Amino acid sequence: xxxxxxxxxxxxxxxxxxxxxxxxxxxxxxxxxxxxxxxxxxxxxxxxxxxxxxxxxxxxxxxxxxxxxxxxxxxxxxxxxxxxxxxxxxxxxxxxxxxxxxxxxxxxxx
Amino acid sequence: xxxxxxxxxxxxxxxxxxxxxxxxxxxxxxxxxxxxxxxxxxxxxxxxxxxxxxxxxxxxxxxxxxxxxxxxxxxxxxxxxxxxxxxxxxxxxxxxxxxxxxxxxxxxxxxxxxx
Numbered sequence: 001x002x003x004x005x006x007x008x009x010x011x012x013x014x015x016x017x018x019x020x021x022x023x024x025x026x027x028x029x030x031x032x033x034x035x036x037x038x039x040x041x042x043x044x045x046x047x048x049x050x051x052x053x054x055x056x057x058x059x060x061x062x063x064x065x066x067x068x069x070x071x072x073x074x075x076x077x078x079x080x081x082x083x084x085x086x087x088x089x090x091x092x093x094x095x096x097x098x099x100x101x102x103x104x105x106x107x108x109x110x
Numbered sequence: 111x112x113x114x115x116x117x118x119x120x121x122x123x124x125x126x127x128x129x130x131x132x133x134x135x136x137x138x139x140x141x142x143x144x145x146x147x148x149x150x151x152x153x154x155x156x157x158x159x160x161x162x163x164x165x166x167x168x169x170x171x172x173x174x175x176x177x178x179x180x181x182x183x184x185x186x187x188x189x190x191x192x193x194x195x196x197x198x199x200x201x202x203x204x205x206x207x208x209x210x211x212x213x214x215x216x217x218x219x220x221x222x223x224x225x
Contacts, residue, residue, distance in 0.1 A: 032212050043203050043216035044154070087154070091212060098144060098205075098214065102153035 003027055004090060006101040014109050017078050021104045023088030024070040030099075032091040033064055033071050037084040038103065044087055047073075078108045113137055114206050116217025123194055124225055131189045131220045133204035139184035140206035144214070145177075148201040160187055194224045 006023045013019045033050035048055055050062040050071045061074040071088055085103040092099070113136040123129050133143060142161050146154045158174075160166035160181035168174045178190040187206075191198055204217040 034213075038154075041201060041219070041221070043219050045216070046213060049212075089214070097159075098156065100146075100154045100156065 003099050004088060004101040006088060006104045008102055008104060010105040010107050012107045012109055013078050015078055015080060017108075018074065018076045019078055019106065020072060020074045021086055021106075022070050022072050023101050023104075025088075025090055025099075026069070027090070027092055027099075028066075028069060030090040030092045034089040034091075035060075035062055035071070035073050036087040036089055038087055039084050044089075047086070075106075078106075080108050080110065082106060083108045114140075114204065114215045114217045116204050116220060118220055119218060120221040120223070122223045122225065125195050126193055129191045129194055129222060131191075131202055131204070131222075133187045133189070133206065133217050135185045135206045135208075135215070138206075138208045138211075138215075140187070141184065141209040142207045143181055143187040144205045144207075145179060145187075145189050146203045146205070148203065154203065157189075191222065194222070196224045198222065199224045 004025050035047040036044040037047050038044040048057050048062050050064045052064045055062045059076045063072045085105045087103045088101040090099045115134045144159050145157045147157050148154050156169050157172045158166040158168045158179050160179050162181050162184050166179035181187040201219050201221050203219040205214040
């Protein structure tokens with residue numbers, strides 16, 4: 001089983017739709033969790049941290065479920081500018097080990 | 111916010127030459143730096159992790175003699191692709207993390223094309 005698994009997509013959604021991605025992980029000792037977005041041929045940019053208590057930033061909500069070992073990202077009222085690849089990232093081993101998911105591609109359609 | 115400068119942004123070279131990519135943390139001390147490679151339409155693949163003053167730890171399948179990593183100071187890490195071949199053509203990205211910091215700060219990437 002891969003350390004981190006994401007559905008590669010693409011998720012094609014109309015503007016204004018709500019879309020959710022999940023990311024499952026196998027290492028129960030993972031310490032910190034993040035969502036990054038990456039535009040084509042650009043570096044990943046931090047979108048938000050993920051906590052068990054949930055984290056909301058405008059239209060974006062992230063959640064960590066340690067019992068089931070997955071994190072989620074919910075995007076409400078999708079905009080064209082949300083089109084990107086969304087990567088889940090885990091830190092473990094005293095933050096020395098960083099593991100990236102393969103990314104989920106989102107395409108928001110007019 | 112923290113800034114990581116990576117250059118060159120792109121480089122074209124002949125097969126057999128060596129290419130050096132620099133990654134600098136501009137406003138913080140990067141105790142750990144990571145180097146990644148990304149082929150078209152594929153995910154980021156971690157190549158190696160380097161801690162300042164120590165030898166880099168390479169991921170399985172990454173040739174340490176081909177991809178030389180130096181992290182001699184808290185603000186600079188370099189990746190040298192030695193004797194580059196066309197199959198080494200890829201997008202290389204660095205990221206940096208300060209001591210006890212959780213967040214990663216990425217360089218803007220280097221597109222390497224080997225002819």
